[in-house]
Amino acid sequence: MPMKGPFYYIEIGTSWNWCNGGVHMSYLKKAVLLFFFIGVAVVSILQIQPPVPLSQAADHSFSAQRAYAILQEIARAPHPTGSAENDRVREYIVSEAERWGYKPEIQVAEYALTGANRNLVTSATLHNIVVRVPGASSSKAILVSAHYDSAIGSPGANDNGVAVAAILETMRALTYLEPLKNDVIFLFSDGEELDLLGARAFWRDHPWAKDVGMVLNYESKGSSGPSMMFETGKQNGWLIQQMALALPHPVTNSSMSNAYEILNNDTDFTIAREQGVIGLNFAYGEGGYTYHIALDDLEHVNMRSLQHQGENVFESIVHFGHADLLEIKGPDRIYFSMLNQVISYPKTWSIVIALLITAVIVYTLIRRRKAQCLQWKSLGKAILLILGGLAGTWAMMYAIWSAVTMFWTTDMLLYRIEWMAAAMLLLILALISCTFPILQRWADLRHMHAAGVLISLLLLWLTTLYLPGASFFFVFPFLLHYALFVFGKESEREGERGWLLHAASAALVGWFFLPFLFILIHFLPLVFMPVLFTLFVLIGFWMYPSLLVLVNQGSRLIALGLVVLSVVLLGSFHYQTQPSADTPELNNLFFVENADTGSSYWVSRTGPDAWISTILQQPHETNLNDFIIDGGRERRVWVEEANYQALSSPQLSVLQDEKDGEYRTVELLLNTGRGAKDYIMLEVVDADVEEVQINGNAPDYRYAEQRNWNWRVRYYQVPVEGLRVTLRLKTTTPTAPVSLRLMDGSYGLPTGEQVASRPAEMIGGYEYDKMTLVMKSYMLP
Numbered sequence: 052m053p054m055k056g057p058f059y060y061i062e063i064g065t066s067w068n069w070c071n072g073g074v075h076m077s078y079l080k081k082a083v084l085l086f087f088f089i090g091v092a093v094v095s096i097l098q099i100q101p102p103v104p105l106s107q108a109a110d111h112s113f114s115a116q117r118a119y120a121i122l123q124e125i126a127r128a129p130h131p132t133g134s135a136e137n138d139r140v141r142e143y144i145v146s147e148a149e150r151w152g153y154k155p156e157i158q159v160a161e162y163a164l165t166g167a168n169r170n171l172v173t174s175a176t177l178h179n180i181v182v183r184v185p186g187a188s189s190s191k192a193i194l195v196s197a198h199y200d201s202a203i204g205s206p207g208a209n210d211n212g213v214a215v216a217a218i219l220e221t222m223r224a225l226t227y228l229e230p231l232k233n234d235v236i237f238l239f240s241d242g243e244e245l246d247l248l249g250a251r252a253f254w255r256d257h258p259w260a261k262d263v264g265m266v267l268n269y270e271s272k273g274s275s276g277p278s279m280m281f282e283t284g285k286q287n288g289w290l291i292q293q294m295a296l297a298l299p300h301p302v303t304n305s306s307m308s309n310a311y312e313i314l315n316n317d318t319d320f321t322i323a324r325e326q327g328v329i330g331l332n333f334a335y336g337e338g339g340y341t342y343h344i345a346l347d348d349l350e351h352v353n354m355r356s357l358q359h360q361g362e363n364v365f366e367s368i369v370h371f372g373h374a375d376l377l378e379i380k381g382p383d384r385i386y387f388s389m390l391n392q393v394i395s396y397p398k399t400w401s402i403v404i405a406l407l408i409t410a411v412i413v414y415t416l417i418r419r420r421k422a423q424c425l426q427w428k429s430l431g432k433a434i435l436l437i438l439g440g441l442a443g444t445w446a447m448m449y450a451i452w453s454a455v456t457m458f459w460t461t462d463m464l465l466y467r468i469e470w471m472a473a474a475m476l477l478l479i480l481a482l483i484s485c486t487f488p489i490l491q492r493w494a495d496l497r498h499m500h501a502a503g504v505l506i507s508l509l510l511l512w513l514t515t516l517y518l519p520g521a522s523f524f525f526v527f528p529f530l531l532h533y534a535l536f537v538f539g540k541e542s543e544r545e546g547e548r549g550w551l552l553h554a555a556s557a558a559l560v561g562w563f564f565l566p567f568l569f570i571l572i573h574f575l576p577l578v579f580m581p582v583l584f585t586l587f588v589l590i591g592f593w594m595y596p597s598l599l600v601l602v603n604q605g606s607r608l609i610a611l612g613l614v615v616l617s618v619v620l621l622g623s624f625h626y627q628t629q630p631s632a633d634t635p636e637l638n639n640l641f642f643v644e645n646a647d648t649g650s651s652y653w654v655s656r657t658g659p660d661a662w663i664s665t666i667l668q669q670p671h672e673t674n675l676n677d678f679i680i681d682g683g684r685e686r687r688v689w690v691e692e693a694n695y696q697a698l699s700s701p702q703l704s705v706l707q708d709e710k711d712g713e714y715r716t717v718e719l720l721l722n723t724g725r726g727a728k729d730y731i732m733l734e735v736v737d738a739d740v741e742e743v744q745i746n747g748n749a750p751d752y753r754y755a756e757q758r759n760w761n762w763r764v765r766y767y768q769v770p771v772e773g774l775r776v777t778l779r780l781k782t783t784t785p786t787a788p789v790s791l792r793l794m795d796g797s798y799g800l801p802t803g804e805q806v807a808s809r810p811a812e813m814i815g816g817y818e819y820d821k822m823t824l825v826m827k828s829y830m831l832p
Contacts, residue, residue, distance in 0.1 A: 091558045101359035111227035113365040115358040118220040126208035132200045132242045133729045133768030155182045160252035163745045169755035175767035180239035191264020191376035192234035198243030202343040214269035217361035231372030250319035264376035266330030268320040275353035276337030278360040281307035284329030288381030295393035297370035304387035305520030337573045340465035344816040405515045433494040433502035444588040448581040463628040474620035481613035483591045528563035531556035557594035630812040637816035646700035646827040651693040667691040680734045683760025699724030700827040701795040715780045722773035723795040730796035732765040742779035789831040796824045
C-alpha cells in the first residue's frame, strides 16, 4: 500500500527499488525539490564571486579605493608600446614608486621574435620598470609581475591597469609593515601585447632574473569576475599548500591549468615557466566583451574584481615574502577551491583512487547481475541511449549555435553571453524533458543509473590518464552517485528515502560543475559553446533520477514552458544587445597613403555602417595586402580613395651591399617620415631571407616551424637614429634586383582630413583602427 505524508506520495516498491517501476510525488514536494536545486545552483555560483571592497581599509592593508585612484591615471587613454601615452604611464608608475621610497630602474632593451612563421619578425624597443626591495634574510627573490602596456586602441583599464594599480597600492601598504624576509622584485613589463617581448627581455638580459625563486603574475581577460589562480607550472605541490594558507578568498582548481594549455594562450608567466621557474598566475575574465578594445575603460572596471585582484597580490606577497624559497618544487597536487578553502591531494593518488572506484563499481555490477537486477543487454541499451543523446544534442546545438552566430555578431554575443547561455540551457532542459518518456520506454531507472555510473567512470579514467588536473571532477562530485549504486538496497526501504538521496547526489554534481561551467562560458572562445551545452546534457543524465521525479508527469507541457521562457530570454538578449552606448557596435577605420602612386585611401575592416558610410560613400571590396604590408593571407577590406595628403614617407638607406653569387648581404637603415616613431614595417618581396640582424641582434627563432609568404619585420617604438637591419638574401639569379616595401604608422588619423566623431553607439576595434599608414617601395638593383 502507498506511504503518505504531508509532503510526498511515494509507492513502496517503485522506481527506487532497483528492480521495479515508477515514482509519484505531490506538487508541493516537487516545488520543494525544484527550489532546492535552484538554491544549490545559485549558492554554488555565488561562492566564487569576488569579495566586496572594504569601505575603509587600514594603511597597512590593500584598498580597492586607493588602487582605483591610481588606475584613473593609468587608464586615461590607450598606451601601447611605442606611444607617447606609454611614456606617460611609465613616468607615472616610476613617480608613484619613488613617492613611497622605492628606487625604480628602467630596463631598456630590444627584442626580436618570430612565432611559428619564421618569415614574420616582431621587434620593439622596450622599457621595463623594475624595483627590488631587499629582504631581511632572503632565500630567493619573489618576482611580482604585470604588464603596463595596453592593446592598440584600448585604454587598458582591466588589461592590465587593474593589476598594475593593485601592485602599486600593495607597494604602498608594504611600507607600513615589517620588512619581509625575502627580496621582492617588482616587474612592470612593456610589450606584453607584442608576443610578451618585455618579459622575454627581462629573463634574457636582466641580472636579477637569476635570483628569482618564484613568480606571481597578474592578468585580465575581461572586466569582472573573480581573480582566479589558473596556472602554476610543474611540481606545484608546495605552492598549492602554501597558497591555501595565504589567500582568504581562493578561486582555483587544477583543471584550469589543463584547459589553459589546450587553448595555447600565453602570459608573461609563460616566459618564467620556460626558464624552469614556477609560481602562481592570476586573472579574471568575465565581461570579455571589453577585451582589447576601447570599452576597456574606467567605466567598465568592477570594484569587486579590483579588490580580489589586489587582495591576491597583497596576501601572496606577504605570505611568500616570509617563506623559505630555496626548495619550493614538490610533487604535483590535484586541487580545487570550495567555500574559501583549497582542498588538495597528491597527483599520484589519482591512479589509486581510480583503481579503487573501478574495483568497487565492477564488483557491484557483478553482484547486481547475479541478483538479476541488471541485464547486460539493457545496460548496453541505456549506455547507447545516453551516448546517442549526447551526440544528437551536440549536432542540434552545433546547428542552433551556427544559426545564432549568423544572426548575432560575436561582439553582441559577448555583451550578454550569460543571457544567451541561459536561453540555450532552457532549450536543453526542454529537450531532456521531452526525451524522458522515450527513455522510460527504452530503459528503466536502474539501468540508466548504472549507465551514468559507467560513463562517469570512463571519464574518470580519461581525465586521470590525459588531464589529471580535471580528474577530481569525477571523484568528489560523484561520491553519492557511486555510493547509491554500490550501497543501494533492493528493498522497499529504499523507496521511502531514495528521492532524498538522489536529490543530494544531483545537488553535489551541480555544486561542483555549475561554477566551473559558468567560468568556462566566459573564458572559452564561442566556438566551444556547443561542447559546453552538450556537457549540460550529460549532467542532466547524471541527475536523471531527480529530474525524472520533477517531469514524470506533464513532460510535454513542461518542455513547452521551457521553450517559451527560452524565447523570452532570447528576445530580451536581442533587445539588450542592440547598438547603444552600453553595447556599442564595433567598426574599423584607418588611413593609408601610397607614396609610389601618389594616392590615399580610407580603409575599413568591418565594412560600411551608418558612420563608415559617411566616409566611404562608394567603397569597393578588396584584399588588404594590396594596400599595405600585411600577412599575405586573404583579408577582405572596404576601400575608397581619399584626398592625397603628401605625407612624409618612410626612408630607407643602403649602408652596405655585397654580392656573392646568388647570395647578397645588405645593411639597411630604416627611419620614419613625419616623426612616426610608433611603428615601421619592412617587406622583402622577391628574395628569400636566410639570416637577419636587427640593430645587431638576431631574432629568437625558438618557435619557428615554417616559412609563410614574404619575409617581414615589424618594429614598435622606432629609435630616433633609425633601425639598422642586416639581411643575407638568396636571389633567383646573381643579377636579379630585390624589391622592398617599407611602411610606417602612427596612432591617430591625419589632421588634414575632417572626420566626424564616432557615434556613441559605435566603438573602434581591430587592427590598425584610427592609424595612419604610409607606404613606399624601394629597389635594390
